[in-house]
Amino acid sequence: MNFYGSFPTTRLRRNRHDAWTRKLTAENRLTPADLIWPIFLTEGENKVVPVESMPGIVRVSVDRAAEHVAEAVALGIPAVALFPYTPVEDRDEEGTGALNPDNLMCRGARALKAAHPDLGLIGDVALDTYTSHGHDGVLRDGYVHNEDTVEILCRQAVAMAEAGVDVIAPSDMMDGRVGTIRAALDAKGLIHTRIMSYAAKYASGYYAPFRDAVGSTGALIGDKKTYQMDPANSDEALREVALDIAEGADMVMVKPGLPYLDIVHRVKTEFGMPTYVYQVSGEYSMIMAAVERGWLDHDRAMMEALISFKRAGANGVLSYFALKAARLLKAG
Template identity: 55%
Template sequence: MKNIAPSFPRTRMRRLRRSEGLRALVMETRLTPSDLIQGVILREDDDPADIPAMGGLRRLTIGESVELAQRCVNINLAGLALFPFTKSGDRDEGGTLAFDEDNLMCRAARAIKAAVPEAVLIADVALDPYTDHGHDGLMGEDGTILNDPTVDALIRQANVLAGAGFDVVAPSDMMDGRIGAIRDGLDAEGFEDVAILSYAVKYASAFYGPYRDAVGSRGALKGDKRTYQMNPANGDEGLREAALDVSEGADMLMIKPGLPYLDMVRRVKDAFGMPTVAFHVSGEYAMLNAAAEAGAMDFDAGLMESLLCFKRAGADAVITYGAEHAAKLLDG
């Protein structure tokens, strides 16, 4: 044997691994239900429920989302992040359903807050669930996604969502300047207490595919989103994006996707020391399901390991479609 540390056999790293109790005693990172935010895909009563691409995950009606919200509060989850399924016939070029105070998101928020007022609700702010071209912003005649007109539209959308009772609006569109504009727009309408969770570091990722099925936008998407979502090759650019959003008034910062970008979770947390959220996105969740169905791994073990890794990397909270399930596993 060679290159043995001089302290051996006095120092044996395995001593503190030999029992469950000792491993728990020296555990550096701990995951609790209050670290987790439940991702929810909403549907109307007559919309399809199953999402095959996400391992059997279901879209929920408003009534079902109210029941889920109560369960989430009972098990101390941090909150719920809501996203709408939209039929193709309800989409148009300008995404006008996003500004309707009686749209699915708004009705769900009002119902949840009426029944479970203590539930923390987070609203996605972007036009892709509502546009017939599937993009997060307004499209020009040449196919360009128009930044400044989109920002104006996002202000309207954020105010509608705030008026419905959402505690947090989460712009996921990646338009330049939208955080400051939305902050000003909310404040002007008396929504000073509504927080902004910025999708500050959002990559143009293949891992979003199942989500596009879930909200009904996959078939609608014309082209791709690389002119506004970030290049997966870039890290320093993500810090610039986060710095701009902080300067514009973001209250929390998001990194999306999650596991492929744990380096960015750590870099953003270290750089800004702000509440930092990671999104365990649809593709990551779907891969765990697919691996489990193929017998390649245990779903529960893979889910819990993934969520713990987010915490170790510096995330204060994680949005995941498996939050309720993970909380039950934590409860033992």
């Protein structure tokens, strides 16, 4: 039996005729509460430094961080994700800066919590912004060593949580790090600190502008293909997510975004977990470059990309467009 009708009795265009019917029949909605805004911190005082490869995005010093996020808070964006800018000359092979309880991330977290106590803080846990070689872990004979890296990540996660970070987000892709970090947090009584695992993070070409933003351009030795996922693989992503859930992840993430909408959909359908997607720097910069050349309309391209993540099943989106999108959504 045909439950869908046939033309001309059934005209699907009827419900597209007016703006109000399009709103009533929309299957997915985007609100400011669906957005997480990644921000970049830098050393110094009273600094707002543009990121050259990401038009409209800046690095801010800790003393400007609370002011920087104030509009996002007012618009209803529930959380920001923190990333530190570390010049290559301030790094070392072991990424020891990650363990300093007074490092840029920890000072930024304390300042933001003091000014905006209800704003969620998500902290990136990995060593790539602290190592001179640009890898997410420590090198042993030219190879990123899993267990040695995880031991350092646990200490990094505890330091960040103690500074006020609400959600630890391991982006390193080491095996077993979620369970080990969970145990380390619990041992310190940090039972309410959540873990948002970068569960399916691909070895992508879309990360280049981010490396500019955090000071890693030119630092990376080799590539990250031995620990980040192969873009050709889909079933493997489900295995990665399943392991992280079993180890205690409270939320899972897929990264990048638009090229991996199929992964977002499969993860959400398979596990029903709070599932997030990172619209990464390269995705943002591509759209902005086309906008600057007059090839795309900024608002339409931005919103179309963001709603695609919701349509795929994501609970929320980490996006450099978050503030701009929230302004547009609030404007109606």
